[in-house]
Amino acid sequence: MARQEKLSPEVIGEMYNQLTDSRADAFGGNLHVGYWTDDYDEAPVAQATDHLTDLVAERLEVVPGERVLDVGSGTGRPAVRIAVARDVHVTGVTLSEDQVRLAESRPEAGRGQGHAGFQLADAMWLPFDDDSFDAAYAIESLAHMENPAAALGEIARVLRPGGRFVVGEWYLLGPLAADDAADLEIFSRAFDVHFLPTVDEFYEEMDRAGLKIEIFHDIWANISRSFRLVGEILPASAARLGGEFGERLIACGETYRRFGEIPQVSYALFTAVRH
Ligand code: SAH
Numbered sequence: 178m179a180r181q182e183k184l185s186p187e188v189i190g191e192m193y194n195q196l197t198d199s200r201a202d203a204f205g206g207n208l209h210v211g212y213w214t215d216d217y218d219e220a221p222v223a224q225a226t227d228h229l230t231d232l233v234a235e236r237l238e239v240v241p242g243e244r245v246l247d248v249g250s251g252t253g254r255p256a257v258r259i260a261v262a263r264d265v266h267v268t269g270v271t272l273s274e275d276q277v278r279l280a281e282s283r284p285e286a287g288r289g290q291g292h293a294g295f296q297l298a299d300a301m302w303l304p305f306d307d308d309s310f311d312a313a314y315a316i317e318s319l320a321h322m323e324n325p326a327a328a329l330g331e332i333a334r335v336l337r338p339g340g341r342f343v344v345g346e347w348y349l350l351g352p353l354a355a356d357d358a359a360d361l362e363i364f365s366r367a368f369d370v371h372f373l374p375t376v377d378e379f380y381e382e383m384d385r386a387g388l389k390i391e392i393f394h395d396i397w398a399n400i401s402r403s404f405r406l407v408g409e410i411l412p413a414s415a416a417r418l419g420g421e422f423g424e425r426l427i428a429c430g431e432t433y434r435r436f437g438e439i440p441q442v443s444y445a446l447f448t449a450v451r452h
Contacts, residue, residue, distance in 0.1 A: 187272075190271075190272035190273045190274065190297075191273075193208075193251075193271065193272065193273035193275070193276055206223075206251075206252045206253075206254035207223070207226035207227065207229070207230065207251070207252070207254050207255060208251040208252065208317065209226055209229055209230075209251075209255070209316045209317045209345060210226065210229060210317070210345075210400040210403040210444065211224075211225025211226045211228065211229065211400065211402065211403045211406070212225055212226075212228040212229040212232060212396065212399045212400055213225050213228075213399055213400075213402055214228075214399065215399075222403070222406050225402075225403075227254075227258060229316070229345060229400070230254075230255040230258050230259065230316070231258075231262070232396075232446060233255070233259070233314050233316060233343050233345055233446065234258070234259045234262060234263055236341065236343045236392070236446065236448045237259070237263070237312040237314060237341050237343055238312070238341055239263050239265050239311060239312050239341075241263065241264035241265065241290065241291075242264065242265065242266075242290070243263075243265045243266070243311035243312065244265070244266050244268070244309065244310045244311050244312075245259065245260075245263075245265050245266065245267045245268070245310060245311065245312045245313065245314070246267075246268055246269075246270070246303075246305070246310040246312075246313040246314075246332070246335060246336070247259075247267050247268065247269040247270070247293075247313075247314060247315075247316075248270060248300045248313060248314065248315035248318055248319075248328070248332060249270070249271060249272075249300065249315055249316070249317070249318020249319075249321070250269025250270060250271045250276065250280060250295055251269075251271065251276060251280075251316075252276055252279050252280055253269055253276070253279065253280025253281070253283050253293060253295055254280075254283070255316060256268075256269040256280065256293040256295070257280075257283050257285055257293045259291075259293075259314075260291035260292055260293040261285060261291045262291070263291060264290045264291040265291050265311075265312075266291065266292055266293070266294075267291075267292075267293040267294075268293075268294055268295075268296070268305075268310075269293060269294070269295040269296075270295070270296055270297070270298040270299075270300060270303065271295065271297065271298075272297070272299060273297075274297055276295075277295045277296060277297050280293070280295040281294075281295050300315075300318065300322060300328040300331060300332070301322065301323075301324055301327040301328050301331060302327075302331065303331040303332070303334070303335050305335045306335070307334055307335065308335070308336070308337040308338070309335050309337075310335050310336050310337065310340060311336075311337060311340050312336070312340050312341045312342070312343075313332050313335070313336050313340065313341075313342045313343075314342065314343040314344070314345075315332070315342075315343075315344050315345075315346070316344075316345040316346075317345060317346060317347075319344060319346055319372055320346060320347055320370045320371070320372050320373060321368075321369050321370060321371060321372075322371060322372055323371050325371075325372045325374075325382060326382055326385065326386065329382055329383060329385075329386035329388060330386045330387075332386070332388070333386045333387040333388050333451055333452075336388075336451040337451065338451055338452065339450065339451065340450070340451045341448060341449065341450055341451075342383075342388050342448075342449045342450075342451065343446065343447070343448050343449075344446070344447040344449070345444070345445075345446050346379075346444070346445065346447070347370075347373055347442060347443070347444050348373065348374055348375065348376055348379055348443055348444070348445055349373055349374065349375045349376075349441050349442060349443070350375070350376070350440070350441040350442075350443050351375065351441050352441070353439065353441055357435075357439045357441070360432050360435045360436055360439065361373070361436065361439065361442075363428070363429060363432045364429060364432050364433065364436045366425070366429075367425045367426060367428065367429035367432075367433075368429075373442075376393065376445070379447065383447070383449050387451060387452045388449040388450070388451055388452070389449055389450050389452060390447050390448070390449045391448055391449065391450055392446075392447070392448040393445060393447055393448075394445055394446045394447075394448075395443055395444070395445045396444055396445060396446060397443040397444050397445075400444050401437065404433070404434065404436075404437030405434075405437075407433065408433055408434045408437075411426060411429075411433060412427070414426065415427045
């Protein structure tokens with residue numbers, strides 16, 4: 178499991194305050210990978226990233242009126258999309274104040290039956306009562322967590338028994354060669370990645386929290402095009418951002434491309450049920 182020195186939630190929040198403007202624009206507001214059905218799917222990246230959100234939404238198996246938690250809600254685009262499509266109430270939590278402001282300003286967030294609200298909160302200390310959600314999801318947020326076990330425990334606590342928890346996340350197929358491990362270290366440092374487990378570790382961590390994985394779906398083949406696209410926008414974003422974080426991204430540029438080529442790096446949708 179790749180871990181690095183402890184970084185406070187404030188540091189992660191600040192990184193996302195900065196990153197939100199740059200990558201989110203190019204990805205239509207989504208801070209996650211795109212999903213393409215096959216090589217002939219020519220969907221632009223904003224549409225492909227929405228496609229991933231839709232796959233998560235399907236797996237939640239919610240009915241209108243239910244309450245859903247978005248763990249690491251980014252710009253709010255996924256939460257609003259799911260709220261509107263499924264007529265559910267989505268609560269998004271993020272460590273970035275800028276993201277809360279941006280998400281709350283989405284005009285579609287408060288309309289209709291389905292609606293989404295956002296707040297600043299740490300997944301490792303969720304400010305919600307036990308059993309207060311019917312379903313939950315985390316798209317590319319667990320990787321940033323310094324204590325994923327605590328976050329999963331909290332998610333299980335606030336989720337009602339029988340509720341689904343869907344995760345879209347990177348994971349490792351097996352041990353890395355030394356050169357690849359070094360690249361991964363640089364990548365993890367640039368993007369504050371703390372948690373990149375093997376699939377067995379994923380199952381163990383989820384199980385320990387009381388979340389039983391029922392469907393494991395590797396979608397690497399569908400998402401890998403995202404690497405080239407992010408690689409293309411990264412230098413310009415880094416230059417625009419400047420400062421310490423911009424420098425970190427520039428240093429990571431070449432490694433980013435190689436990260437996408439590490440054979441053991443993969444991506445899956447995990448669907449778990451709270452015991
Ligand atoms: N799920 C969104 C955003 C992914 S980016 C999307 O798919 O577009 C990762 C998000 O996780 C950011 O919003 C970041 O603030 C959030 N995050 C990381 N660690 C967190 C934590 N401990 N608690 C709450 N949110 C966290």
